Amino acid sequence: MRSTTLEDQEMNNAIERRTLLGAAALAPLAGRSAAAQAAWPERPVRFILGFGAGGTTDIVARLLAPAMAAEIGQPVVVENRPGAGGTLAAEQLARAPKDGHALMLINNGYAVSAALYRRLPYDPVADVDPVSMVASVGLVLLAGPASAPNAIADFNDLVRRARAEPEKLNVATVGVGSTQHLVAEATQAAGNFKLTHVPYRGTPAALVGLRNAEVQVVVEPISSVLGQIRDGAARPLAVTSRERSTLLPDVPTVAELLNQPDFDIPTWYALAAPAGTPDGVLARIDAATRKVIAMPEISARLVELGLAPRALGSRAAVKAMVHAEIARWSRLVESAGIQRQ
Incomplete structure (x- = not known):
């Protein structure tokens, strides 16, 4: 085994100095990274x-x-x-x-x-x-005024009539592939009934279609149609969240009406x-x-x-x-x- 020479010792000392210098150089970077994370946010x-x-x-x-x-x-x-x-x-x-x-x-x-x-x-x-x-927020299935032609009485009436004559009744949403469309499809699948989907360009147009009896049902978030519900232009049939809405406490849930407690689509x-x-x-x-x-x-x-x-x-x-x-x-x-x- 070769003995350690003065030259070897000096080389080892140089390596050690470089290691310490490298660590010292990296320490501020690590500190800045940790500080940046802790200081969030640093700008708008x-x-x-x-x-x-x-x-x-x-x-x-x-x-x-x-x-x-x-x-x-x-x-x-x-x-x-x-x-x-x-x-x-x-x-x-x-x-x-x-x-x-x-x-x-x-x-x-x-x-x-x-x-x-x-x-x-x-x-x-x-x-x-x-x-x-x-x-x-839950979504709500809406029917037109009770005086409208072919008006839906309640959710059970909707299911009964749609099962008897599949696709005869129309449901409006704000478009193919919209959340409302998929919620309508999920509700139909859960209740084993079928409606004809009629897409509209936005909620106002869908509500006009409901008022004119072009469609019998509209699906919308509750927050979007509270005004129409309160002034009687539309009647809520059921909400799609598992629990009843505090804004519509008298309106049953789809889960209740279909006896499917796991049905929950807010x-x-x-x-x-x-x-x-x-x-x-x-x-x-x-x-x-x-x-x-x-x-x-x-x-x-x-x-x-x-x-x-x-x-x-x-x-x-x-x-x-x-x-x-x-x-x-x-x-x-x-x-x-x-x-x-």
Whole structure:
């Protein structure tokens, strides 16, 4: 074995010095990374929306934004990116920096688009992380006034007549492949009856069709049609959430009427971030969101809009719920024979 020489000792000392210098150089970088994560947010946060101004998603986002800004100490800017069923906004989110400064308020439409579109420019499961549930609301099956021709008396009358004469009665939604369309299909499958689907360009047009007796049933989120229900222009037959709506406490659920306690199809709203966002940042987003929706003035306003403020367990539970929704709508698209786009 060769003995250690003075030259060997000097070489070892040089290697040790370089190792220590390298570690010292990396330490500030690691410190800055940890500090950046802990200091979130460092600049304004964007709420990306897949729908235009004035809809429920937009209203909810603009309600949350100022309260969230006050909570996190940075401005929160709402950006509407409508088009292609919300997929343009989802693509923008998936490609955004993974630092928590770009978030998206997603709803059922996110899961529906994942089920309906054959090819998306992002992976709806792998590229986006649902973080926090914000609110939910059931949808409602509406009939026209009792005086309208061929009017539906109640939900049981609808089922009875649709089973006796399949596809004779019409159901209106805001379009093929919309959440309302798939909810209508799910309700028919659960009740073993069949209606003819009539797509309209938006809720107002569908309600005009109901008033003119062109269709006998309309499916819409409760929050979108409270005015028509209250003024008697439309009559609620059933709601699609598992529990009755606090806004329509006398209206039974589809689950009750069909004796299917697991039938539960609310419209939900959740904040999502690009996949790969640091866990510490996601935890801060989740904590801030929970605090905001628990504020009395925020929760009261959500209720006024017909929504139920809704925290849903852990972040893992929120992610599992959204992924389960994608799977559910995918099965329904296939079983209902809806053509994927």
